Amino acid sequence: MVRARLTSVVCAYGALALGACLAAPLIGSTHISLARAFDRSVPFADNVDAQIFFVARMPRVLTGAIVGSTLAAAGVVMQALLGNPLATPFTLGVSTGAALGAVLAITFGSSLAVGVLASVPLASLAGAVVASAIVYALATRPGRPISTMVLLLAGVTLNAFFSALILFVQYAADFTQAYRTIRWLMGDLDVGSFAPIVASLPMVLLSLGIFAFLPRPLNLLSVGADTAATRGVDVGRTQRLAFLSASLATAAAVSLAGPIGFVGIVVPHLVRLMVGVDHRVVLPASALFGAAFLVGCDLVARTVLAPVEVPVGVVTAMVGGPFFLWLLVRKS
Amino acid sequence: MAARQKKLIALAALLCLSFASHASAQVARRVVSLVPNVTEILFAVGAGAQVVGISSYDDFPPETKSLPRVGALLDPDTERIFSLRPDLVIVYGSQGELESQFTRTGIRVYPYRHGGIDDVLQAIRDVARLTGHTADGDRVVRGMQKQFAAIRQRVGGRPRPKTMVVIGRDAGELRGVYASGGVGFLHEVLEIAGGDDVFADQKREAVQPSNETMIVRAPQVIIEVHAGDPPASQVLEKERAAWNQLASVPAVRNNRVHLLYGGYLLAAGPRLGQAADTLARVLHPEAFK
Numbered sequence: 140m141v142r143a144r145l146t147s148v149v150c151a152y153g154a155l156a157l158g159a160c161l162a163a164p165l166i167g168s169t170h171i172s173l174a175r176a177f178d179r180s181v182p183f184a185d186n187v188d189a190q191i192f193f194v195a196r197m198p199r200v201l202t203g204a205i206v207g208s209t210l211a212a213a214g215v216v217m218q219a220l221l222g223n224p225l226a227t228p229f230t231l232g233v234s235t236g237a238a239l240g241a242v243l244a245i246t247f248g249s250s251l252a253v254g255v256l257a258s259v260p261l262a263s264l265a266g267a268v269v270a271s272a273i274v275y276a277l278a279t280r281p282g283r284p285i286s287t288m289v290l291l292l293a294g295v296t297l298n299a300f301f302s303a304l305i306l307f308v309q310y311a312a313d314f315t316q317a318y319r320t321i322r323w324l325m326g327d328l329d330v331g332s333f334a335p336i337v338a339s340l341p342m343v344l345l346s347l348g349i350f351a352f353l354p355r356p357l358n359l360l361s362v363g364a365d366t367a368a369t370r371g372v373d374v375g376r377t378q379r380l381a382f383l384s385a386s387l388a389t390a391a392a393v394s395l396a397g398p399i400g401f402v403g404i405v406v407p408h409l410v411r412l413m414v415g416v417d418h419r420v421v422l423p424a425s426a427l428f429g430a431a432f433l434v435g436c437d438l439v440a441r442t443v444l445a446p447v448e449v450p451v452g453v454v455t456a457m458v459g460g461p462f463f464l465w466l467l468v469r470k471s
Numbered sequence: 472m473a474a475r476q477k478k479l480i481a482l483a484a485l486l487c488l489s490f491a492s493h494a495s496a497q498v499a500r501r502v503v504s505l506v507p508n509v510t511e512i513l514f515a516v517g518a519g520a521q522v523v524g525i526s527s528y529d530d531f532p533p534e535t536k537s538l539p540r541v542g543a544l545l546d547p548d549t550e551r552i553f554s555l556r557p558d559l560v561i562v563y564g565s566q567g568e569l570e571s572q573f574t575r576t577g578i579r580v581y582p583y584r585h586g587g588i589d590d591v592l593q594a595i596r597d598v599a600r601l602t603g604h605t606a607d608g609d610r611v612v613r614g615m616q617k618q619f620a621a622i623r624q625r626v627g628g629r630p631r632p633k634t635m636v637v638i639g640r641d642a643g644e645l646r647g648v649y650a651s652g653g654v655g656f657l658h659e660v661l662e663i664a665g666g667d668d669v670f671a672d673q674k675r676e677a678v679q680p681s682n683e684t685m686i687v688r689a690p691q692v693i694i695e696v697h698a699g700d701p702p703a704s705q706v707l708e709k710e711r712a713a714w715n716q717l718a719s720v721p722a723v724r725n726n727r728v729h730l731l732y733g734g735y736l737l738a739a740g741p742r743l744g745q746a747a748d749t750l751a752r753v754l755h756p757e758a759f760k
Contacts, residue, residue, distance in 0.1 A: 169687045184718040187686060194716055195683035245641070257643035310545065313528060315639055319647055322679070331645040331682045332716050446673075446684050 152427035168445030204430040211429025214403030228389040228403040231294030235301035236270025237263040267390035325450035326399035342391035349384035354418035498603035499559035515741040518602035618744030626665030634666035635690035664750035
């Protein structure tokens with residue numbers, strides 16, 4: 140019964156995500172010819188259509204799909220872990236830690252780079268890891284379940300603390316640096332090559348792999364930790380896995396594209412309104428719908444005021460907000 | 472009682488007014504500048520000795536090193552400014568609150584507004600007049616106009632390459648690119664130096680082009696201007712190589728991506744002639760042989 144439902148939902152949402160990813164690179168501020176883009180007889184350096192397709196649009200669409208699906212799935216996991224519908228992938232300080240790293244790299248002009256990771260993504264990844272490690276160390280005791288209250292408060296406090304540090308660094312920065320910092324905080328999918336995507340893949344795949352084991356224990360956990368324990372769920376282990384995988388997914392997404400808001404909270408709720416609350420269905424459906432949603436929002440962001448672009452985070456909130464409210468009112 | 476109070480207020484206002492008009496007739500002897508490029512102008516017109524306080528970001532001319540610093544756009548230290556007993560304070564045009572704070576106490580304020588080359592020349596004349604160096608101001612302005620005319624003549628008649636002037640970018644990658652738009656002094660300096668701005672149609676000082684926009688606009692020359700000192704040569708090479716992924720852009724194909732370093736390139740002041748000269752040499756090397 141669940142299996143049949145899962146198959147049909149995944150097929151439907153998968154088709155939506157695939158459709159968005161296939162259509163988005165064809166649409167943009169300039170018209171390109173697909174035949175010419177794939178014409179191998181023209182050298183790549185002479186082929187403007189191929190450049191636009193493979194350098195400007197494909198990496199961007201793939202980044203949107205990866206970031207959208209990881210943030211949406213991480214949102215589902217965080218909401219279940221914290222037992223709080225207002226939880227987002229950014230609630231526990233991961234994104235603010237990443238932002239602090241990015242702000243430091245921009246302000247102090249670090250040119251440190253490792254492999255394909257440039258200084259700003261590298262610094263934001265380091266910030267995200269440090270922030271999650273602090274929260275994890277504060278909220279866990281060996282062999283005991285995590286207190287979600289402590290986890291939530293530690294995360295929120297760390298968020299505030301890192302935000303203060305960001306403001307302090309920005310205050311010391313000069314105008315152009317402060318401006319670039321603000322732009323980074325709006326989020327941006329225009330990565331310009333496949334290298335940063337490849338660099339993020341191990342983290343993304345690992346976290347998505349862990350997510351695959353989470354739906355059943357998360358279902359039981361959302362009924363209550365005690366009930367879950369009597370049904371044979373190792374509550375502490377599930378919580379730790381959920382926290383680590385969601386943090387890893389968020390760190391990968393934020394270091395790739397900056398903190399794009401709204402996806403992690405609105406997509407899980409949208410999907411729940413459409414398919415119910417069973418995590419076995421909600422989690423994969425959210426990942427797929429998140430990909431389609433962010434790719435679609437970015438398409439709007441880069442075409443609606445072309446050649447000027449709207450930051451994609453603005454579009455996710457402006458498109459997602461009213462849509463969510465409409466669905467909320469219609470369902471209740 | 473009320474009538475008397477009114478009279479008193481009127482008297483006080485009259486006193487303030489007469490004090491203010493008295494002050495404006497005088498030449499400023501003690502100047503505080505919160506705007507780095509105006510500090511540079513003050514020194515260029517020979518008013519350097521009258522400068523008693525500068526912003527946190529001033530680094531030119533070298534004489535500014537020993538001067539007290541009093542904050543900048545976001546954090547002006549009013550107490551410290553008052554303690555320097557200035558009779559002229561140069562602020563940003565957007566610092567309205569600060570402006571009224573000083574005018575209330577009878578200190579003259581010159582609000583500086585960012586704009587094009589004409590605004591820079593006007594600021595030079597204004598600042599020179601306020602500090603009693605009118606003739607020097609005119610001389611600086613004429614000197615700059617002569618420099619611009621000479622560069623225009625030198626590059627005149629040559630084909631003008633489509634040029635993108637980049638003023639900011641994330642290190643090591645093509646992200647967060649800021650480029651000069653179709654208004655402002657950088658745009659005008661580029662036009663003087665014999666380049667056609669690829670974003671001339673964008674009536675803003677700065678634009679943030681996506682990779683797609685940069686491919687489509689296909690600049691023939693890309694000039695990155697940085698305010699600091701040039702980095703080590705391998706870093707420089709890596710930063711230049713960041714552009715290589717836009718292989719179809721003529722500037723990249725023809726090896727015409729130039730990274731320039733120097734505060735004068737981005738300072739809207741007396742060194743704009745020098746900036747135009749640098750850009751002209753990059754755009755038209757054959758004209759300077």
